[in-house]
Amino acid sequence: MKSFDVARTAFGNTMRSKMRTALTVIAIVIGAFTLTVTSGLAAGVNQTVDDMVAGYGDEDQLFIMPAAAMGMGEDTGPGPQEYDPDAAHQESEFGQAMLSDEDIETIEGIEGVTNVDPIFFVSPDYLEAEGTQYTLSSLGFPADSMAMELVAGDAPSRDAMEITIPDTWLTMFDEDAADYEDIDPEIALGETVEIGVSNMVLEQDTVEAEIVGVSTQNLAGIGGAPMPSHALNDELYEIQNSGLDIERPDAYVQAVADVDGLADNEQRLKEALQDEGMVGMTLEDMLGIIQSVIDAIAWVLYGFALIALLAASFGIVNTLLMSVQERTREIGLMKALGMSSGKVFGLFSMEAVVIGILGSVIGVALGLGGGFLANGWLTGSGGPLSTVGGLTLFALNVPALLAILGVIIVIAFLAGTLPAARAAKKDPIEALRYE
Template identity: 85%
Template sequence: MKSLDVARTALGNTMRSKLRTALTVLAIVIGAFTLTITSGLAAGINQTVDDMVAGYGEEDQLFVMPAAAMGMGEDTGPGPQEYDPDAARAESEFGQAMLSEADIETLESIEGVTNVDPIFFVSPDYMEIDGTQYTFSDIGFPADAPAMELVAGEAPAREAAEITIPETWLTVFDENAEDYEEVDPEIALGQTVEIGISNMVYEQDTVEAEIVGVSTQNLAGIGGSPMPSHALNDELYEIQNSGLDIEREDAFVQAVVDVENLAENEQAIKDALQEEGMLGMTLEDMLGIIQSVIDAIAYVLYGFAIIALLAASFGIVNTLLMSVQERTREIGLMKAMGMSSGKVFGLFSTEAVLIGIFGSVIGAGLGLIAGFAANGALTAPGGPLGNVGGLTLFALNVPILVLTMILIIVIAFLAGTLPATRAAKKDPIEALRYE
């Protein structure tokens, strides 16, 4: 019997007991479906993160902030901690740990650092659009502007008094719109707004700015609030820090540090920052937290899928053992007509492999259909995740998908070796006498 004949016979044998075969295939389908969904989810989120990192530009940059602001200050053990007047004053004024001018000088002195761009913390009172004032206390950091996902316009120019607004603000430009999705984002571009901010003695002043872009919030949260240019942010800070006769030391919420050859110097500079009580992170580091959570969830789902496949393998063993028992006389006849034990083993192994192929193809197909359908429904405008810019929830990872199908087929083959071995070892004389 040629290999093609073996495959054709195996296919016919799997169809003898359709219900039993269908139930066995269904168990494999569940595992294949779960593996496909899980790998697609991990691929989608990782693709989103990669796109965001790639979109940030080619500059080698670290975002530096006080380690205490991230809950990673020096562990002094039990008991009271030594008083640091500069840190205490900055934290009392701004509600969080801040970088001082001395910290900026320290950053500039670190070997490998080519430029330090400190970012002031500002808290405006309102933004006035067409004569109406809107609460405006949450504002983005200018250094994050290149990572924004824009639906219209462009990022603010560094030296101009420009700002972007989130797309959720678009309803202020169309009083008849019930939802921001009904408003063309181009309508906001070129509009002049006034930003009100209070100084140290609660006297308000205003600054004019031009809206140059409309953003949507991405996976890292960037773009969900108005984003000022560096020049606008600095001007707002000067007003916020004025009003007293005494000169106050500047404090910075973070600093963007350009590093020469970041790939080689990253760890050395991070270690130097840690010694100075500061924390340096790349955008990839920050987004890596999201990746870690998704990967952890993926590993759990992978585990459940593997368990399902192992359970399905016992179904294959049971199905083929019953098939061997039912076809004992047939096996005896084939061997009596000269069919070798190896061909008999190959026949039943091929049946197991076919069951694996059926289950993997159907499961992977259903997984891809469900994954892409869910991605479209959830991330489309108006969907539950439609306001997360640049989000890809599910993506096709061809290598992982192929490996998944190969894994399932291998598991099916291994599950079929026991019944196939038993069939191959049957004595033809005894098999022909079997009732």
Template identity: 75%
Template sequence: MRALDVTRTALGNTMRSKLRTFLTVIAIVIGAFTLAVTTGLAAGVNQTIEDMVDGYGDQDQIYVMQASAMGQGEDTGPGPQEYDPDTAGQQSEFGQAMLTEEDIETIEGIDGITNVDPIFFVSPDYLEAPDGGQYLLSELGLPADASGMELVAGETPARDSMEITVPETWLAIFDDADDDYEDVDPESVLGETVELGISDMVRESHTVEAEVVGVSVQNLAGIGGSPMPSHALNDELYEIQSSGLDVEQDDAFVQAAADVEDMEAFEDSIKEALQEEGLVGLTVEDFMGIIQTVIDAIAWVLYGFAVIALIAASFGIVNTLLMSVQERTREIGLMKALGMSGGRIFGLFSMEAVMIGLLGSLIGVGGGVLTGVVANALLTGSGGPLGDVGGLILYAVSPVAILSITGLVVGIAFLAGTLPAARAAKKDPIEALRYE
């Protein structure tokens, strides 16, 4: 028998007992389906994380904070820790350790760092449009993230100028005739002057003027969804926010963004130098890597369940083929008596196992991909429950992963079929012909 004849015969034999084959295939389908869905989910979420990393723009930055703020301080055991005024540092109202001016100077002195921007949060009260309307301003973007903005008009704020960008969804406040921001030309608001109202420590209100130089859209990293001030404007707002008391307060910063000359060359040495100073430095990839590790761990658990299902299905294949060998004992004897070799018989029964595995994998993988694609469209598309999360990918189709899953399932089916195939190949033709 030629290879094509073996394949045709194996397919026909597989369909002899349709119910038995169907039940065996169902077990394989469950495992292949789970693998296809899990692989697609992992690929989709990891793609989303990669897009978030790209959305932060400048990748040659390290975000620096106190080691104790990340839980990486010295382990002192369960008892109280002795107070050390030299290492305690300042704390925010939430108890988080803050960076001081001395810390900033230390960071600036590390080899490979070209510039350090302290990160502090300002909370303006409102933004006043050119027509005098005042709008609640709950938060401002961080100037350190400006390089990651997606703009539909204009440019990012110049570092030393009193400039600001506004989100596209805010355009309606610049046009009395339009209630829908989509009807306003983004170019028309460039050059407009707005005022930001902010209160000092004693709740006295102040205003600062800024020129609108860009219109942004929110990317997957969340950057661009709120007005983004320049460094100079942010500094001015912070000075006002921190003023009003007779007692002068030392500046304290939650984090600092350090520009690195060559991230690949200096990353490790900079992190070591920071650690020696009781600080910790994390890149954007480090932040996203924490999330990615959790996602991968969940995916591996699901992979384990899928593999268990496939192993269980392999016993079903063994049982199905052993019963087939038993039922076809005289047929095997006849084939051997007519000159068919044991190798050909082994190949015939092994091919039957492969056919069962291939059928189960095609149905399972196809169903998993279809389910993932449809669910992704329904959940993240317009009107879906996750439709407002721009750029979110829940499921991604990976041709390499699909082929790998199919190959894995067929491989397991082949291995499961070797035992009954070997038993069929070893049967004595005379005894087989006598079998009743």
């Protein structure tokens, strides 16, 4: 019997008991479906993160903040601590630890750092558009503008008095619209707004800015608040820090350092900053927690899928053992006609593989179809996750799919070896006498 004949016969034999085979295949389908959806989910979110990282361009940048602001300051234990006037990062704004001018000089002095761009923390009072004032408790950081997901316009120019607004704020320009998604984002471009900010003695002043872009919030939260240009942010800070006769030292919420060969010097730079009480993070570091959570969820789902496949493997064993029992005389006849034990083993092993192929192909197809449909519904217009800009919830991962098919076929083959070996060992004379 040729290999093609073995495969054809194996397929026909699996269809003898359709109900029993179908139940076994369904168990494999569940496992294959779960594996496919899980791999697609992990691939989709990781693709989103990669796209966001790519949005920052080719420049090697390190985002630097005080260790205390990141909850990574020195662990001094419980109870009140003695005040140290010489301690680093005593400068603070609204109770938040800040970088000082000395810190910026320290960063500039680290080998490999070519430029440092300090960012002021600004807390304006309101944004006024078309005669109406809207609460504006905070602004985005100008350094994050390159990673914004824009639905219209461009990111603010560094030296111009420009700003972007999130798409959820479009109702400022069309209050009659039922939802901001019904408003053309182009309506806001070129509009002038006023931003009100209070100084140290609570006197308000305003700064005009032109809207040059409309953003949508991405997975990292960037784009969910108005994003000022560097020039606008600095102007607002000057007003916020004025009003007193004394001169207050500048304080920065973060600094963005350009580094030559960041990939080769990343660990050294981070250690140097840590020694100075600061934390340096790449964008991959900041988004890494998202990937870690998704990867953890994926491994849990992989575990459930493998449990389903383990249960399915017992189903294959049971199905083929019953098949061997029912076809004892047929096995005896095949061997009496000259079919070798190896061919008998191959025939029953192939039946197990056929069951594995059927279940894996159906499960993968259902997983891909369900994944892409869910991705379109959840992230598409009007979907629950449509407000997360640039989000890809499910993506095609060809190597993972091939691995899933391979693993399932191997599991099916291994599950079929016991029944196949039992069939191959049967004595043809005894098998022919079996009733």
